Structure formats: structure tokens, C-alpha cells
Amino acid sequence: MRDGPAPLLDVADLKTVFHTRSGDVHAVNSVSFSVAPGELVGVVGESGSGKSVTMMSLMNLLPGAAEVVSGEVLFEGRDVRRMKRRELLTLRGREVGFVFQDPMTSLNPVFTVGRQITERLRKHMGMGKGAARGRAAELLKLVGIPDAERRLGDYPHQFSGGMRQRVMIAIALACDPKLLIADEPTTALDVTIQAQILELIKDLRRKLDMGIVWITHDLGVVAGIADRVMVMYGGQIVEQAPVGELFARPQHPYTRALLQTLPSVEGTRTERLTTIEGQPPQLDAHPSSCAFAERCPNAFGRCMTENPVRLDVGHQHDVACWWDPATGEPRNV
Amino acid sequence: MTAEAAVEAVEDRPRTLARDVWSQFTAHRGAMAGLFVFTFIVLMVTVGPYIHTIDPTYLDFRARNAPVSWTHPMGTDNLGRDVLAQVMQGGRVSLLVGVTAMGIAIVLGTLIGVMAGYFRRLDGPLMRLTDLFLALPILPLLLVIILLFRDTLRTMFGPEAGIFLLVVFIIGITSWMQTARIVRGDVLALKEREFVLAAKSIGTPAYRIILRHILPNVLSPIMVSATLGIATAIITESALSFLGLGFPSDFPTWGRLLFDGKDFLDLTPARVFWPGLVLSLTVLSVNYIGDGLRDALDPHIRGR
Amino acid sequence: MSEASPRKLVEVRDLRMYFDIHKGILRRKVGEVKAVDGLSFDIHEGETLGLVGESGCGKSTTGRAILRLYDPTDGSVVIDGVDVAALDAGALRKARPQMQMIFQDPQASLNPRMTVADIISEPLREHTDMDAKARLARVRELMDAVGLNRRYADRYPHEFSGGQRQRIGIARALALNPKFIVCDEPIAALDVSIQAQVVNLLEDLQRKLGLTYLFISHDLSMVRHLATRVAVMYLGKIVELAPRDALYARPRHPYTQALLSAVPVPDPQVEATRRHIILEGDVPSPANPPKGCNFCTRCPKVMDICREVVPEFREHTKGHVTACHLVDQEQDASPLRDNDKIEVQHGEQL
């Protein structure tokens, strides 16, 4: 499956645990994936499935209670988890850009937007004050904020939600990163603004040739921009395929259910929505069974005793499920 | 969300809020230690005098400035009074002052805070009133009020009860403002919460919204203010004693004992050490209990 | 569709809700946020009117003003023959059981310190004289109706999942057998997999109990699924109101068009070929709306007249109302032909 260019990011067997008062939460369980340069990988999954935690684990941006217990993160072949502090800072600052979930709170309210952009430029691009300002204004223009020069002096609260999200993108893009990780950057926004931003990203991606990881739980968005999609459930990647392939031949029961629950603005209107019954899994122990088994219409004995491994089903498509939808029978592996 | 759902999946027995709070509270080590110490002190001052039966006001001239011994576990003072007996007696008063004054402050503060927060029309006047009280310099006023009303109260309730009421009243009436402000802030936010809107859409009248929806939800800042209130009231009482106000000198309180004993630091250190220790321990334990309560009552923390 | 002419349950006329802005040394009123600026529409008995629009355009305010949770600045709201906008406190309280609301955030709309049974029985306590036993029986009934396990009656909201919490909210709204329910983004805070459950529940209940919904949402695909007719709001005004299929198939107002085109479709093939209308800029502030048409600052088809004259709200085809100069002009050029057809189609569909 990795036959394209050498991967920009390669993650293997990543495990992250939250140590809380009421016990450990295994938020990420043996996640492996890779991102090629210039590739846009969409990550979908329901709330709490570990999308954000996975991405934060990569660059060690987890909150205090969390711990990456195992796994390997290679960025251009360099092992991120064994990096020295300084090297890690440079990696975060120069080569990776992050856009976080909530634009309303992700900017520091007491510093001007200009300062929050130039800060990064000055530290990691070694720019002087003036140069950094110039570049910051350029960036704001790039993300489509009018009157950029003047708005550098404004504070975050003077921007609307959509504009703040664009500022976040500007910060993320400031040092021409090789990898952009965007964590639900449009979930909080209106559709029209979301459309603006999606357009912007498509545009930038063409221009800058970045690898992008785009987290969302909106399958529509994924369908619109991603090259490849990963589906997460219960802290694991349960399915992974190029976008067309996934929508055309979803393999995992969760993915299939998800696609069916969605009404659409176009096409035929369903009379009744399909639902996924049951509760999301509890993450208090390392899984010994399939996390989706309890809600799965096709679950059978093996699902309860053995956590499925990811199986290649061809067309660069792999899935972690013991059951084969094509045959309607368990896979024999 | 998942965590809560998870909780639900595991436990089927119905749980109550109180039990939840309690289990969270017991997980707080400091708070439990505080509760233990506080209980111990309360027991000491309530049950103690039945075990150590020396009359705290009895002057045993031959035993003045006695060192620590079995008969006088904390020694005696310069007039031969037993310090332990006084500490226990004083503790009753100090604790009672703390609790009652705090009670007044909390009731007033909550009432005014809720009124100001909930009724937009009352907000302005009540907050001005709060500002006014905040801006009143307490100390001189305390003095004057005590001087003014001491006699009336004394004749009405007797010397000790009278001054007790006065001290408690004054501390209470001058320390509700913080609570009022905090409560008002919370009520302002709560008022906009959808469950209050939901109650309104049902047609629940204002007073019942306040009782049913607002008050229980401002409970946690109130509880925290309450614990802080006990602590400050005890300290304020002792400061009053320091300035020669407050209770008559033959009526021990912890502050009074400290004040009277401070010059004897070299001679009979036990006389200052023990009241100082119980005073500090009480304030400390109450503060820790407050800390624990805050955590336990905070749904954000509890939810996780 | 108009032949059957179902009874109008709710009639909103020229509803306005302005919030005052105070500024300066003396806190004098210096302006108003025109959150809702002259809405008129009807809701028929048994139908679902979808209300869509961007964040901050005044959807929630509309819903609340209709239920008299805000005192409207102007206009009338007649629900079942009673003008609730003009009722006094006592009469309003009596009218409350008729109309209920389901809220956006299931967490925030439930008092975290009350048990489920308490929450659901609160309306019963306020409006009926049932005793505790009768109330509990009714609560159980309601919990069954919304698909909550009866055993959970004395649990607290935080012990439930989002979807379950929303069910509690729905049960509370149903307690007094209301005719009309305002659903203020009841699914926005829910996960995709749970949204469907709640929407299905709402549909089932409507069918069973003959409820009338005002369904507020910014999720156009859900609205398409659920609503009978759809109103599109922009900056305090309705810009387009039409039967659902007419609106989705043939949006007329440029804003509606942009909105629909911006909704991503979960199908890579469709997405690859779809043309998105990308609007420039942000929504203006309702405190300071532009002169003329509210949409003129972002409209891709803006004309000079739009910056001057407020477009009128006109019913060009039966049941399809638009407020747009462009539509007016097109209409004038080619009076009523295409639209007749469309209308007929819709009539059949409904």
C-alpha cells in the first residue's frame, strides 16, 4: 500500500493513555498510518473516537494527564518521540502546522493577531520584526482577510469565528510547513464560511504541495477534498482507503452505517434515517475484542474474543473487521 | 461524553448526587484530612469539657504560669486558669461565632446575589448597595457599632449572649458582599442557560425557578464561600479581641486567648502555642474542606 | 397543496425583536441589534416548518419570541387563535402547555442537579394537579414514548449520552401534550450517529401525536429530510420561504443558492463535479445592517438597486415567497411560466 513517494509521516502502533482519577482511558490504541508529501488524508469518526488525541500525540501536544505509551512516529524518517527538546520545537515550529478544533479559543486573547503570527516567524525563520510583519500581512492576505496590514494590530475577539479560523490557518502556514494537521477546522463554522475555507485549502495545497491530515466527522467534507480517508472508531483506525474507493465500497460495518445515516441535500430523499444503535465503546482497558462488536449487526463469536487486525482488501483499501460484506460471511484469516 | 456513557454502562444501580459528591469528596486527600481534623476539634470543644472538667474561669492562684503537666495539659495562665479548659471553652465560642456569622453572611449574600442576578431591575440598586458595603471601612464602624449597641443587647440577652449576637451580627453583616458578587455572577450566567429557559417555557414562576433551578446550581460557590466564611469569621473575631473589642476578657475565645497570652510567649509558650495551633488548624482544615467541596461540587471535575 | 388548506396553527405577522445597545457614560441607548426584523409566516397544523440560516441570523430569537420567552418588540404571534405576543403573565402561563420547546444543547437544557423524573415531571407539577404517583406514571409513559429505559428515572443528566439527554428534553416538551413545538437546533450538538435517532424520534412522535414543529437548524440536509416547508433567514429576515422540494430543487434567492451549493455532499463523485458558489466576506452585524438588501454585501449577483432599496417579500409562485430584486426582475421579464409547472409538481409530491 505504500508504493507512492516516501512517506512524510509514518506512524506505527501508537498508543496513548489518559491517566484520570477514575482510571486509565485508552484513547488511542495501536494506530498506524502514513501520509505522503502533497497528500490530503481525511480522518473521520464519531466524537470521542480518538481523532484529536491521535494527532496531538504525534507532536507531543497532549495535556498533562496523557501519556504516549508506545509507538513510533517518523517524520521524514526521523523519530519524533526520541527527539531532543530543541529538535522537537524546531519540528513543531518549522515543519508541521496545526489548526485546532475550536477557533474561538485557540488564539491567545491578550495578544494581537499580528504578534501571534510573527512570534512563530521570528523564532523559527529568524526574521526581524519588520520582515516578520510583512510576511504576516502576506499570510493574512493569502487566507483571504481583507485589509490585512491593519488587522495585524487587532485582537482575536475583533475577528469573527470564520476569520479566526483563517488566522489559525495563517499561523499554521507561516513557516511553509511540510505537513499540515487540521483538526475539525470547519466544524464550528457556517456552511458558507466552511465552503470558503475548503476552497482556500484546496488552493493552498496546490500551491504549496503540503501533506495534509484533515480531521472531521463530516463525510461530505471528506468527500469534497480528501485523497484518502481513514475511519476511526474506539481509538483505532478501522478502515482506510482512497476516497472514491471508500465511498463506493465501504467495508467496515461502522463506515457503512455511517454512510447510511446521512441525509443529503441532493439526490433522493430517504423516508427514514438509518441509525446506529447502542453506545460508543468504553476505553477503560486495552481492547480484547472488536470495539464495534456490541453495536455491529454482523458481529459473531470471533468479534467478541479477538480484536480484528487491519487486512488489505485491495485497491489500497484496508479494514479491521472479521466480517466480509462482499460475501456476507466471516473472512477466513 | 463517552466517559459518562461509560459510567452508565458499567453501573446500573441508581446513584444520587449526594453520593456522587461524597465519593468525589472522599477522593480528595486534603479535604478528608481537613474533615478529620475539624471533626476532632469540634469533638474536643463539645465533648472535651466533660472529660477535662476544670472550670475554665477558675483562678488557681498557686498554680499560675504552671508548665504543661497532667493536671494542666496545656499549662495555666498568669491568673492560674487552666489553658486547656479555656481553649475548649473558647473553641465553642469561636466555632459558634464562625458558623453563625458565616450563616448570616451566606444567607444575606445569597439572597442579594440571587435577587440582583435574577431580576434585572434590582440589579443596579442591589449592586450599588453591595459596593457601598464594600466601600465602608469596617474597623472603625465595628468599634462604633459595638459601643452603641452593647448595652442594649446586654440588657436584653445577658452579657455573653448579647455580645455574641453583636459580634456575629457585625461579622455577618460585613462579609456577605463577596458571596453576593459571586452568586450574582453565577446567576447571571445560569439565567441564560437553557434549562432555565426551559423552565420558563414551561411556565414555572420566577420564585420556583430560583428555588428549583438557580439555587441548587449556585450551591458550590456558596459552599466554598461558606467554608472561607467560617475561617475569616474566626480570624476577624480574634482581630476584634486584639483591638480590645469583642467578648469580655473573662470569656475566652481563641483570639482572646492568643491576645492575652502573647506577652507570655517566653514565659509560658504553651499558653500561646495551643490556642494558636487549634485556631490555625481549624482555619486550615476548613479551608481544605472548602477545597475538597469545590472539587466535589464542580460538575466539570466530577464529570471526568 | 393549497387545496387541502390545512388549518393555520401559528400565524406570525411582522414579528420584530430588537435588543437595545447601551453605550457611553450614561449608558444611553445608542442603537439596536435587529435580531429579528419583520418576519411574517404561517405554520399549518401538523406540518414541520424548517428554519435555516447562518449562525447569528436570528433563528433562535425567532423561536423564543414566538413562544414569548422574549417579549417581542413588535408584531403578533397567534397560536391556535390566541395572540401570545399580547397576553399578560397569568394568561400566558395558561397558554404555555400548548407550545413547548426543545433546545439545542441537551446538556445545557437539563438542570444537572435534578433527576430525570424531576425534570420530566416539572411541567406536570406546574400545570396539573396530579399527585406524585400519577406523575410518576406519566413520566414512565413519556420515557417509554421517547425510548428511554424506565429504570433510569432517578438518574442525573450527566449519566446519559447526548442522544439520551435530548430524549429527556423531548419527553419534557411532550409532557403536557402540546400542539406546537419549537425545535431549536435539537441535533446540532449531537454526533452524526445519534442525530438520526433523534430525528427519527421526532418524526415518529409527529406522526403519532399530530404535532406541529418549527424546526430550526443550520443543517440543510436534515431540514430537507424533515421539513414540509422551509424558510431561509439571513440577518434577521426571511429571504425565501417555499415548500421543501421547490426550495431544494429550485432555490431562487442568491443566498439560498449559495447556501445549498456550500453544503458538502458525502459523495466524492458528486463533490468532484459540483459547482460551489463561494460567498465573499462575513455576515454583517445585525446591529448595523447594510442599507437596502441585507445580503447586498456578499451577493454574487448584486445590482445597484440592491444597495438602495429593501426588496419586498413577494409570492411569485404559489407558496414560494422570495425577497429579492433579481427574482422580481426575472419574474417581470417572464411572468409565471416555469413556476406554474414546478408548483404543479410539488402539489403532486406532497
Added chain:
Amino acid sequence: MFAYTIRRLLFAIPTLLAISFIIFAILDLAPSDPTGNLPLTIPPEVREQIRASMGLDEPFAIRYLLWLNQFFINEPLNLIEGWTGWQFGDGDRLRVTSWATRSPVVDLIIERLPQTLWVVGMSQVIAVIIAVPIGVISAYRQYSWFDQIGTFVSMVGFSIPTFFTGLVFIVVFSVNLGWFPSIYDTNHRVTDWDSFVFQIQQMIMPTMVLALATAAQLSRYMRASMLDNLSADYVRTARAKGLGERVVVWIHVLRNSMIPVVTVIALNIPTIFGGAIITEQIFRVNGIGQLLIIGIQGADIPLVQTLTFIFAILIVLFNLIADILYGILDPRIRYE
């Protein structure tokens, strides 16, 4: 912001007037008497005469208005004259006069301000210097041993009355160790290095007593505020930008955390003046707190009235400052 400030100032006026009236009235009702502390050998007639010479026989309203006039018009004019050398009228205005010293109250207060400001001011500075790092580190390493000990110590500091700490300080550092003087020399002038050292020595104990009590409280606020902010999303953003931990904590988080703390500090200052009363008493700093106590003990009503009222003004003023600071520090409020 400006309008807001002006508005607050305007609101302060009726509040202050109300307070002035309350203070005046309550103190006037007080049964204490300026001649109460005179030796008993002074016969009653003489006492009567002394009272009359103090203007005690005027009716209440007149005295109140007179006092208002003196306090709000005459004294400010005098101060302006003193500072600028300008002359308004004949300069012979009736002033608020203390009964005990027979001298203008305002002069007494001005004379005492330096030591109070020095001690209270320094204690605040030291309190902040102690409290901020403790609060920051406690929060940054929440539940570490540093945090636990910090919490414990600050709670202990919070729960011991200052009169007690002060005394222990004197016994330990003055009597037993002989390091610092137990009595503050208000006449001391700093002229050279040695006198500077002495000034520091004599300030250490009163300042520390106050500072410790304040720091205990401040560090709690600081910690809570830091905890709030450390988990905020923008911190993650800052880290993601590749900023070092030091910059993240000491610039991004601290700046935000200081917003509530600074207002707490500002609100605290008037109470410190109150708390300083006891400290001043213990170390003979003889600042305005001690003046107040003497005034109360000596029933020097004009002095007490003026001082309490000045305290009230300070409280109102610092409330205002707190609010304005809040606005200045927090841009969300600044552009209201």
C-alpha cells in the same frame, strides 16, 4: 473604555457621599468622648470647656455640612496651593482639625503616608514576587510535592492572624537573634549606604508579616488562574507553534492568568491598609493605620471620620482601578 471610566467615576460620587454621611452619622452617634482619656484630675467643668472649644456643641447637620465643605473644598484647595504655589482667596480656610493634636487632620495624614506607603507598598511588591512564582509553579506542576507544600504553607499563612506572626517575628529576630529592630524609626532618612541598610532592616519584619499574609492569598488565586489557563486551547496553539515551554508559560499563560490576579491585587490594597493597622501597631510603624487606632482610642472624631472616609475613597478608587486594569489587560473588555 474612557466612557466606562468616566461612568464609573460618576457613579462613585453618590456612593462616596452616601458613605460620608453614614460614617459621619455613625461616628457622631458614638458615645466616646475626646476628653475621656484625660486624667481624672481634670474636673468636669474644664472638660466641658474643652469640648466647647472643639465645636462639639453645633447641631449635627451643620457639622456635617461644615465637614463636607472642609473636606471637599478647603483641603483640596490647600493641597493644590501647597503643590503649585498658587493662591486661592486669602488662603485662610477652616480646616478639619484633630481634637487630640489640634492640628489639621490632612497634615497628619500626609505626614504619615510615606511610611504606610513604603511598608504597604513594599509588602505588596514582595507578596507578588513571592506569590507569582509559587502560584505558577504550583499550577504547572499540579499535585506535585511542590504544589502540595505550597498549598499547605499558603493556607497556614492564611490562617494565622498577623498580630501573632508579628509577635513571633519580634521574639525570634529582634530579641533572640538581634537582627532587626523591633521598633520602626519613622524619622530615619536614607542618605548613604549604611542608612539604606538600616532602612531595609527596619522594614523587613513589618513588610514580611504583611507580605506573607497577602502572598498566601495571592498564590492561591494565581494558582487557580494559572490552572484555568494552562488547559486553555491557546496554550496548545502556542506549543504547536514550536515555542519553548518557558515562553508558553511565562508569557502566554502568565499574561492571561494575571488578569484576574491583578484585579485581586488592586482590590486587596485597601484591605491591606486595614490589615496594616495591626502590623503598624506591633512594629510602631506609626502610619495611617496607627493614626486611626489612636484616633479611635482617643475619640478623636474628626480624625477618625476623615481617615475612615479616606479609606472609603481608597476602596472605591482601587475598585475603579481594578476594573480599569481589567480593561487594560484584557483587550476583550478594552474595546467594549
Added chain:
Amino acid sequence: ERASDGQLNIIYWQAPSILNPYLSGGTKELEAASLVIEPLARYDEVGNMVPWLVDEIPTVENGGVSEDLTQITWTISEGITWSDGTPLTAEDAVFSWQYCTDPAGGCAQLSNYTDVESVEAVDDRTIRITFSVPKPFPYGPFVGAQSPIIQKAQFENCLGERAPTCTDENFAPIGTGPFVVTDFKANDVATFEANANYRDPAKPAFATVNFKGGGDAASAARSVLETGEFDYAWNLQVEPEILRQMAAAGQGELVSAFGTSVERIMVNFTDPDPALGEERATLAHPHPFLTDPAVTRALSLAIDREILVEAGYGDAGRPTCNVLPAPEIYASTNNDWCLEYNPEEANRLLDEAGWEMGSDGVRTKDGERLSVLFQTSTNSVRQGTQAFLKQMWEQIGVETELRNIDASVFFGGDQSSPDTFQKFFADLEMYTNNFDGTDPERYMANWACNEIPSPENQWLGSNMPRFCTPEYDALVEQMGETAALEDRAALAIQMNDMLMDAGAIIPLVHRGGVSAKAASLEGVLMNEWDSELWNIADWSRAE
């Protein structure tokens, strides 16, 4: 040699608020001012009058006092100058009199000029004072710290109403004393330097004086006895064991002297029952039981005064049974029965008088309980004493309720306050009183009938017990006409005994002053009759 011993550090824990003794009657002000301004004659440490700015004390014998006792003539010594170099003249004395007697000035020392008809400057150095009545003891004006001479040139514009506005003058009077004010901070600190024009060129030994105030007595004592920061500390009303322990540090020592101060219990002969309303504590209603001498005598007998002294006063107190304990010749010995602590006798007396012990331990007679309300001013020693008394009286079946009132209220004499010692709305009250100088005439007149406080005289009056007998009044009168010292002494003793027998006053402790001085300080002669600092010019630092 003048100004050779550096700085003298004095601490008065109550700080002086003004340096003009005419505008403040407080001891602290008087004593601070005594460094600067002086009277014509002073009392020495044993109470003898010594000429100060004059060469000799005028008497009838040396012709200084007229035969009819209405005139006294003082002659200022040669060459006495103010610190500004101008000579002290009789005019200054005349001015001092005018200054104090101006009705609008509010002079606190007015009583020193009682009955003075005129003060004249006969010549530059001769002052003649004329009294309106014969004065057997004509040494009121210009004798002792209470009535010093102020400079006319300085205070000329400060007469009457203007007195309080002269802040500069009041804070830095010019005097003839050994020191000159250099700086004065009211209620805080005063600094002085040696007077260059002082009459004795070798004095004072100290170049400067730092006169600090504030804090409390215990810490003032500590600063002299333990830390050695100060040389002299005044009025150390501290528990004796503390003082003793501090003195053990060796930095300094305690000095004490006895004057006329007596801590006493005043017995209310009138009924303070609040139910009486307006007539509360007036002669209209005699006290239900305190007028019974058996009761007061029993109360007195049941007091172990030794314990009170030991617990509260130490070396600065001794038990006394007289309200007039000094000077020596005035002290009665007829009441010494009370020195012996004798509860049995007290119980016997009460039994005899028909007071029967009740089941609750309180005696009753005709339904009247022996229950007293006992008030005093707030002060830890007094509260200790109160507690002891309460316990001692419990032994004889007397129930005591204690009350303490802030001193400024208790002694404040405010019409509206019910808590003043003059209203005496209690059964017993305790405080200390004394008299200035050595002559008890005015003091003993305190218990005349016309001195009884009542609503009619706005409760002004010094006869707190409301004791009133014609015999006593007659003695008061007689004393005003008697000149010979021995006769005056006999009269005083007689009056003292009369009060004791009636039980109007229960004396407890003869109180002395205690001060502390640094070990290195020499020349201190503790004086209770005049300013403690009376001879500060003679103080010096040991080598």
C-alpha cells in the same frame, strides 16, 4: 559636659499628640513637654517642692505669701532665658495665665488657676498672684508639670479661639528647659536637641533626644529590657512576671515610685436598676443593699489584696486600705483591718446582718439577692482583678457579673452614653484616681454632697459613690480654712476614715509608676509627683 553623650532614646507607648500641655491634659503630653517648658517650682522624687526657675519657694514665713493667704509672690532667678535667647520675664507668666483662662481656649489645666483673681508682673522678675479666697495651699499656678510657663512672644496670637490653629506653636513650644524641639510628629515621634541657652552650661548631657511613641506597654518594656533599642520606657503596666523575666536579660532595670494613685472600687449607694428610668442611679433611690456597711465591709474583707498585687502589679503596687495613701503624713492606719484576707470574718458579718446563703450559693435577705454588676474599663490587669474578685466574692455568697467598657467611653463623660463612670449604672466600679501634687484638699472634696453626679448637673461630678453626709461636708469646709500642715493632715485622715467606714470606697492597691531604664542610663530619679522626666537635664550615659 553638655551634649557629650549622644542620643537619648525614650519610648512612651502612648505617643504624645501635642507639646502644649495647656491643650492636652494627658500625662504623655505633659511629660514630653516637660523637656522643654518648665514651671517656677517642681516636686522632687519624694514630693518636696523644689525651686526651679526661682531661687526660693514663697511661704508665709519668708513673706512670699501674704498673711491672709490671698497673695503669693514669685521672683524669677537671675539670668534665665528662653531657648531663643530672650530673657524669661514675669510677663510670660502673666501671659500663661491669660492663655489658659481664656474661656474659648479649652485649656486643660484650668483647674490649676482656680480662684486666681489676677496675675501681675510687678517687675521683670516678680510675679504676684492674687486669689479671690484665702488659699492655705497657694501652689496651684506655675508649680509642677501641669502649669508651666509658655513664651508670650510665641503664643501671643494664639489666645482663645485661635489656640488650636497654632499648630506650629503647639508642636514646638519655645521653653526654658534643657531641650529644644527639632521635630514633632503627632502621635508618633518627637526629637529634641540640647538647649544651647540652657542655664546650666554643663547640662544636659545628651545632645539629642528621640522620643518615640506607639505600640503597647509590653513591647515598650521589651525594647529597653531585652533588645536595648531604647534607654527609657514609661508606664509599664504589664504583668509583673513578664517584666521580671525581661529584666533578667540584663539590658536594663525597672524603676518605680509611688504617688497617690489608688486602684479602688467605688460602691454605688444609689440604685442603678434600669427600671427606674430617669431616676436611675440618683439619690432618689438608695441602693437596696450596698448602703449596708456590713455588706461593703464583707466585700472588702473577702479580698485578698496580696494576690491582686502579685498578679497584676508586682513591685509597682502594694495593698492599701485608704483612698488617700500618701504622702506619708496623710496616710491613715485606722483601716488596716482590711489588709488581712479574712473570708470567715466576712461570712460571719453577712450572717449576722441577716444575709442568708441560698441554695445557689448566693446570699439573700428579704428577697434581695447579693448580686452585683461590677464594671471597669477595658484593660487586661483590671480584667484579671475583676476575675479574682468575682471568685473571692463567690466564697462569701456574692454573685458578680463583670463588665468592661472601653476607656474612652467609660471615662468619656458623654451625656448620651450609659457607660460612663459618672453615670455609674452598675453596683460597683473600679478605676484608679489620684491627685496632682501633694496637697489632698481638692481630692478629698470629691466626696462632698455637691459633687454627686446627677441628671441635674449633667452627671458632672466626682462623687461616684453618691456618698453624702453633712459631717463630711463640714470637714471639707474646714480644710479650706486650715493652713497648718499637721492640722490639714489630721482632717484628711478623718475624711478618709469616714469614707472607709461608710463603705463608699473599697481601696485595693496603692499603685506606683513603673518605668524601665537602660543599665547605662544614669541620673534617673523616678518621680510620681511631677513629670517623670523632671530631672532629665541630669541624666547621662555611664562610661
